[in-house]
Amino acid sequence: MRSAKRITPGSFDDRVVTPRARTVARRGLFWAGVAGVCLVVVALTLLLTRGGASNGLPLDPASAAPTGTKAVAEVLRNQGVDVVLPDGFDEAMTASSVPGSTLAVYDPSGYLAGDRLTELASEAGDVVLLSPGFRHLQALVPDVRAAGPADPDESLDAECDQDAARRAGTISPGPTFAFPDDTTATGCFPADTGGFGLLSIPDAGDTLWILGPSELLTNDAVILHGNAALGLGLLGRTDRLVWYLPSIADVEASGPPSLAELTPNWLVPVTSLLGITVLVAMFWRGRRFGPLVAEDLPVTVPAGETMEGRSRLYQRSAARTRAVDALRIGAVGRLGNALGLSRHASVAEVSDAVASALGRDPREVRGILLDILPSSEREVVALSDALRDLEAAVAVAVDPRPPTSPR
Numbered sequence: 001m002r003s004a005k006r007i008t009p010g011s012f013d014d015r016v017v018t019p020r021a022r023t024v025a026r027r028g029l030f031w032a033g034v035a036g037v038c039l040v041v042v043a044l045t046l047l048l049t050r051g052g053a054s055n056g057l058p059l060d061p062a063s064a065a066p067t068g069t070k071a072v073a074e075v076l077r078n079q080g081v082d083v084v085l086p087d088g089f090d091e092a093m094t095a096s097s098v099p100g101s102t103l104a105v106y107d108p109s110g111y112l113a114g115d116r117l118t119e120l121a122s123e124a125g126d127v128v129l130l131s132p133g134f135r136h137l138q139a140l141v142p143d144v145r146a147a148g149p150a151d152p153d154e155s156l157d158a159e160c161d162q163d164a165a166r167r168a169g170t171i172s173p174g175p176t177f178a179f180p181d182d183t184t185a186t187g188c189f190p191a192d193t194g195g196f197g198l199l200s201i202p203d204a205g206d207t208l209w210i211l212g213p214s215e216l217l218t219n220d221a222v223i224l225h226g227n228a229a230l231g232l233g234l235l236g237r238t239d240r241l242v243w244y245l246p247s248i249a250d251v252e253a254s255g256p257p258s259l260a261e262l263t264p265n266w267l268v269p270v271t272s273l274l275g276i277t278v279l280v281a282m283f284w285r286g287r288r289f290g291p292l293v294a295e296d297l298p299v300t301v302p303a304g305e306t307m308e309g310r311s312r313l314y315q316r317s318a319a320r321t322r323a324v325d326a327l328r329i330g331a332v333g334r335l336g337n338a339l340g341l342s343r344h345a346s347v348a349e350v351s352d353a354v355a356s357a358l359g360r361d362p363r364e365v366r367g368i369l370l371d372i373l374p375s376s377e378r379e380v381v382a383l384s385d386a387l388r389d390l391e392a393a394v395a396v397a398v399d400p401r402p403p404t405s406p407r
Helices: 009-015 021-054 070-078 089-096 114-123 134-140 163-168 227-235 267-285 303-316 320-338 347-358 362-371 377-398
Strands: 082-084 101-105 127-130 145-149 175-178 186-190 196-203 206-211 240-244
Touching: 021 267, 070 082, 070 227, 089 101, 089 114, 089 240, 101 114, 114 134, 127 134, 134 145, 163 227, 320 347, 320 362, 320 377, 347 362, 347 377, 362 377
Parallel strands: 082 240, 101 127, 101 240, 127 206
Antiparallel strands: 145 175, 175 196, 186 196, 196 206
């Protein structure tokens, strides 16, 4: 008989396929981890969403948060400028129609349609667009295009003759805009993108200003470089400033809101993450069959036939490890009963008790009951014989009386 391959107990335990309580608990840890990750993602999404809302709108003149512009608004009021904060498009139209009013519009979400912005700008005098989007540029100045953000590590120098820009000197970097050479626009604060941080475009006696890095007006950044001088110079050109922040209420509705408009922003990424997790888990766990399930047969089948049938199944699927597990589990249970051990005794305890009762090397007994992993069907048969001999030896050691011959 060839010698069977020996492996360490730790590596054998990892390859045992007979389900145990510890194995079931380990498999459950994956799903517990998936649930934990999903809860963390949902919690972080809610916190980030609420956190952004709790600090007020960006560039809100009534907000003292770092992203608000209350500092600039208060300084303008102290200088005698009437800062008006309209609540909605109709109020903005009414306030902008007052002669001598400057209109400042900040609409990063694009709530204001192009035709409404054109109508609003026609009512006001000077207009200051703060970081306008594509829709805003197409409505008022279709020749102007976005040129990308400037280098965040380099401040922008004025390099123009506009009074507000010249007094500021330098400003913080941000988005820039470019214009064709055949227009009457003037560019200030040139950047390495080929665009300018500030554009001045004459418009029938008034001026349309386009400020790219509008974040320089915030409470956090207004104290840097010449940001305050530029902000006060642009927004304080007249005695009346209409600072308009469009909201979702200004969107022209032609019917009931769609499902996309009613869906929270966090729902799609969270459901996508859950779907991907489920697909990965199905692929991971669905690559192999689970453990065999013992079921009551509807008819009585002799034990010998059942044993032979399972043996053939194990042989056909080359499930040597499962066959060895079944042999060892039965042998360990019978050896424990023969030695008077508790039914909760571990394999190591049974192995030590067998070695002590037989006076054999504990490593040899442990190899038969636990460590040896057969690599062929011949070695499985040899291990089965070794288990049978071990049980017979223990039975003799426990009850050394010779068997009685029948009369």
